[in-house]
Amino acid sequence: MEPDGHVSVLDMREDQTAALQHLGDAELVERARSGERAAFESLFHRHQDRIYTLALAIAGNPSDAKDVVQETFVRAYKKLGSLRGDRGVLAYLRRTATNAAIDVIRARRSDREVSLESFADGGESIADPANGADRFVEAMSDSNSLMEALLSLPDDQRFVVVLHHLEGARVSEIAKILGVPTGTVKSRLGRGRESLRRRMFSEGAE
């Protein structure tokens, strides 16, 4: 609602969009394909948080994440003709967002002239996890703390952790995407997980 009490076009659209929320992705795509814009907006509402979370986790900052989400949905809108099924829509959105976020990272990396292999395999000592397990669990249930911890990781480690845990990609698949040996992926995954575990554990224990 606008300040003068009038209902804006966007508000009306949001009402239409809410009315379509009970429909499945496939039907929304079908309706959007036939020109019903509110159906696509409903898809946007349904998946925006998941795609934003993924984009933020890979790209590493809110500004780039917003660009990635916008680009992802605009691409999806243009590709409506080829989107299929209830599972296909989210899979397409996730794949597109991941690729767009990777592009952001690569562009940023080339700006900084930092090589993919520049992070040394530093062996960190392992903390004893025997204490404060309950607090650790509490911290794990807080998405913001977890995202903050993720964003504190170096790009390479974060990227591997996100692809593995948020996207469900296997180590061999990540190795293919990055063009690095599986051993490198495992190493980054190990260091990333260990950093997260330490951070979440120590924050929870404070």
Next chain:
Amino acid sequence: MSLNDPKLSCEIVRGKLAEADLVNLKSGIEPNVRAHLSACDPCAAYREELLKLSAGLGGISIPAPSELYPQTIQALPTRPAALTVRMIVLLTALAIALSVFAVQYMAQRQQEIETGSGTRTLCGEPISAITPPSTEAYSPTSQQEPEQSISSLSDRCRS
């Protein structure tokens, strides 16, 4: 130290766990690592924490900023490109179909005219068989009115 060494150190076990594929971390741990975990509570706890971390990462959800909706909606093209392409294809197909139909119809008509099989009829009689009213009927000296000529033709139809 060999990977098959039954007596692995905590550091090696935790390193293996941290680097393990999630599926392996859950269920596919090597026998020697499993043996170590069953005897070492801190390492077993370490594995549990990694599993909890995995679950937390899998369920992570950050709300998209509110401004993202209007920005994205404004950035959408006015009509889906796929729909436009589909419409162009449909219209082109329709135009081609109409052209083919028109050409076939014209060819058929031409053939009918040439063979005489498609002679136009009026009141069941070929038009060529109907004798047009005499032009003399329109002669200023004629007593017959032009309307009468036309009405006589209509009479033939009725009969």
